[in-house]
Structure formats: structure tokens, C-alpha cells
Amino acid sequence: DAGVTQSPTHLIKTRGQQVTLRCSPISGHKSVSWYQQVLGQGPQFIFQYYEKEERGRGNFPDRFSARQFPNYSSELNVNALLLGDSALYLCASSPDTGQAGDTQYFGPGTRLTVL
């Protein structure tokens, strides 16, 4: 079975531009989460979506937005890019059974560089 897929793999943008990152979850998984990983640090939670509804948001500015589609794929949008937005953006999916320890499975990430 295919794992979580993300596109593009790498992206270079300039300050002030806008970017859209895409994620396809594991088949059968209804929940998608987005994380930002700055070089040398652990991932930080941005959003979680379940059944097309936002279910959680981390401490990120309104420049960050996301949505989930009927097929459970998701997009993360970042407007007015800043140099500090340069990071690896990770998408994770989970089956969301509601049971303890529901595991989140991560994709390979999109490396965003803002110049």
C-alpha cells in the first residue's frame, strides 16, 4: 500500500510570494495533520483536518491556512512568505479510530526555501 505522499518535493520562493503544498493520505485514513520542521528542531503542529473540518490549529499566524477535500487529500497554503518560513513541511495521516495511540504516519515532506 502506498504511504503518505506529498508534492512538490522541493520548492524555492521569494519573500512575499504565496505557496501551496499538497498531501495525499494513506488509503482509508480520514485525518490529515500538517507540521513544520525548522532545521535542527522537532516538528511543530500547524493544523489537523478530519472529514474536511479543521479540528486543531497550532500557534501559527493567519498567513497559514489549509483545507481537506472529499477524497481526504489536503493542501497547506502559506501567504506573504517570510524568510523564517523556510522549513520542511510534513504531512501526516491517521485512521482516527478514536482509540488511544492512534498513530500518525508521515510523508517525505516538502522542503520550502524562501529567498
Add this chain to the structure above:
Amino acid sequence: GDSVTQMEGPVTLSEEAFLTINCTYTATGYPSLFWYVQYPGEGLQLLLKATKADDKGSNKGFEATYRKETTSFHLEKGSVQVSDSAVYFCALIRRGAQKLVFGQGTRLTINP
């Protein structure tokens, strides 16, 4: 708020050495605990998990035991290989919560 603290790296060992990477946590309730591994240029791979006190997670020779009394989830392996070189992240998630909370990561290098 919830937090995870890992031993600082980098950690450098020789092949076949014993590995311990310490992880302690602070959380309300009874979180589930995870170890993820990140190889160079890649995303995170789940290594092992434990969902309740005294559970032991294991995979690929790695083990970690959920210790509620010491709020710890230390990662161990009896004999490391060069292929184990990677960054290891300890993480938790509270029941009903949406987000994984990660430690800062520990970079492990194994020399032949």
C-alpha cells in the same frame, strides 16, 4: 503545557555498542508515547510506540518502556549498526488531542 525533553546530541558510538537515548515528558492525563526516526533528507518513520503505563514498544531491535512513575520513555538497543545513524525523536499525544508534541531530536552517528 505538554512537553518532551530528550538527551542532547550528537551521540557518537561504535558499531555493536549499547545505545540509550533518554526521553522524559510532561503531560496531563495519560498520553501515548512514540519514537520516530528521521534519516537524512527524509520524513519521519514510526519506530515504536506505547499507549499505557508499563507497555514496552519494540521494533528492529529497539525497545522503550512507558514509565509513568518517572515520566520517561527511554530508547535502547543492545547492538547498534552503522545503518542506525539518523535523528531520533521522542513524541507524545494526549488522548483526544490532535497534535503530536515532539522533543528536539537526538542525532546518532554510528562509526564502523
